[in-house]
Amino acid sequence: MITQAMLDTFAAEAAAIQHWVVTHRRALHRRPELSNQERDTQAYILAALEELGIPCQTYPGFTAVVGLIQGDRPGPTVALRADMDALPLHEEATDLPFCSQNPGVMHACGHDAHMAIQLGAARLLAARRDDMPGAVKLLFEHAEETTGGAKDMIAQGCLENPRVDAVLGLHITTKHPTGVFCTRPGVHSGSSDDIQITVRGRPSHGAYPQRGVDALVMSAQVITALQTVVSRNTSPLDSAVLSLGIIHGGAAPNIICEEVRMEGTLRTLLPEVRQSCRDRIQTIVPQICAALGGEGFVALRDSYGPLVCDEAMTLRAMDLARQALGPAHVVLADTPSLGVESFGFFTQRCPGVYYDVGCGIGPALHTRDFRVHEDCLRTGVQMQATLAWDILHTL
Numbered sequence: 487m488i489t490q491a492m493l494d495t496f497a498a499e500a501a502a503i504q505h506w507v508v509t510h511r512r513a514l515h516r517r518p519e520l521s522n523q524e525r526d527t528q529a530y531i532l533a534a535l536e537e538l539g540i541p542c543q544t545y546p547g548f549t550a551v552v553g554l555i556q557g558d559r560p561g562p563t564v565a566l567r568a569d570m571d572a573l574p575l576h577e578e579a580t581d582l583p584f585c586s587q588n589p590g591v592m593h594a595c596g597h598d599a600h601m602a603i604q605l606g607a608a609r610l611l612a613a614r615r616d617d618m619p620g621a622v623k624l625l626f627e628h629a630e631e632t633t634g635g636a637k638d639m640i641a642q643g644c645l646e647n648p649r650v651d652a653v654l655g656l657h658i659t660t661k662h663p664t665g666v667f668c669t670r671p672g673v674h675s676g677s678s679d680d681i682q683i684t685v686r687g688r689p690s691h692g693a694y695p696q697r698g699v700d701a702l703v704m705s706a707q708v709i710t711a712l713q714t715v716v717s718r719n720t721s722p723l724d725s726a727v728l729s730l731g732i733i734h735g736g737a738a739p740n741i742i743c744e745e746v747r748m749e750g751t752l753r754t755l756l757p758e759v760r761q762s763c764r765d766r767i768q769t770i771v772p773q774i775c776a777a778l779g780g781e782g783f784v785a786l787r788d789s790y791g792p793l794v795c796d797e798a799m800t801l802r803a804m805d806l807a808r809q810a811l812g813p814a815h816v817v818l819a820d821t822p823s824l825g826v827e828s829f830g831f832f833t834q835r836c837p838g839v840y841y842d843v844g845c846g847i848g849p850a851l852h853t854r855d856f857r858v859h860e861d862c863l864r865t866g867v868q869m870q871a872t873l874a875w876d877i878l879h880t881l
Contacts, residue, residue: 535608664862670795702736
């Protein structure tokens with residue numbers, strides 16, 4: 487069990503290396519890379535870990551990095567996760583001296599901050615390896631925003647040799663003031679399914695619509711009918727959201743459209759609600775189209791599963807956060823989020839804790855205006871090191 491003296495030590499050391507962590511964060515912010523393209527980011531992380539004397543490995547065909555801090559005594563293994571990829575947004579904050587140097591790509595989800603926090607926590611923990619039981623694994627995950635790099639890393643054995651007994655992850659957020667620690671035991675965030683819909687009709691001249699079957703009109707009916715999946719087929723006491731974000735169709739203004747393609751996501755918390763919504767989507771689309779003389783096809787792809795925090799570990803983490811940060815800086819999230827997280831793939835394999843760290847109230851993640859109040863980095867470093875050290879001494 488971690489002592490108050492060690493809590494105070496980690497707080498002081500996190501503050502002492504704040505400038506070092508900020509420097510890493512800004513360097514990573516300048517060089518954002520999209521999912522599965524994080525080659526420069528990978529090289530940067532490898533160099534930073536080498537500077538800290540932390541051995542690491544990569545996997546052929548992937549841009550992930552795994553570092554290992556091996557303690558001098560036997561004990562459990564704790565993994566820390568930081569995601570690496572950026573988003574396809576053009577950063578317009580040109581007043582920042584460290585704004586993105588890659589046009590059309592921006593760290594608008596804070597992954598640059600997550601990597602910098604992980605390096606900071608690694609520095610504090612590596613300095614104690616001679617007095618540390620067990621080991622700490624550093625999981626730098628690629629493609630969190632798209633395909634879920636966690637799945638690739640698990641398949642490559644990142645949770646083995648040594649076997650991971652617990653995993654910790656965090657995310658900065660603009661929903662809370664800087665330095666606030668927020669989490670909840672149990673379901674933290676939901677699952678998602680990718681939806682692809684194809685509506686096929688029959689083309690004709692725009693002057694003679696009766697000779698064709700209009701895929702655009704069918705698509706409009708499909709979109710309207712799909713709204714009932716949540717509003718009329720799902721209990722108001724359950725959580726689900728169905729969003730269509732892409733629609734393409736038509737060849738010319740005077741041609742009755744032959745085919746429309748749509749894409750979207752389904753997000754749910756409960757497995758039974760997830761299956762019910764999937765079933766309704768697969769029923770509604772072909773039947774609406776058939777009734778209007780066309781065809782409808784649905785392809786559903788499992789995306790991310792739910793992220794479930796271990797109850798005992800999460801409650802323990804909240805108690806430690808109250809001691810380390812003060813009760814006013816710890817918030818219990820009253821409801822799960824329907825924003826999905828690939829960290830859930832790790833918690834499906836071993837118990838874990840996932841929490842948010844406030845980076846200042848402001849524009850939301852995934853927007854061009856997103857900014858980070860860098861004092862949050864200190865909180866992240868402090869808590870990742872604190873929670874890892876506690877688990878190493880209690881499991």
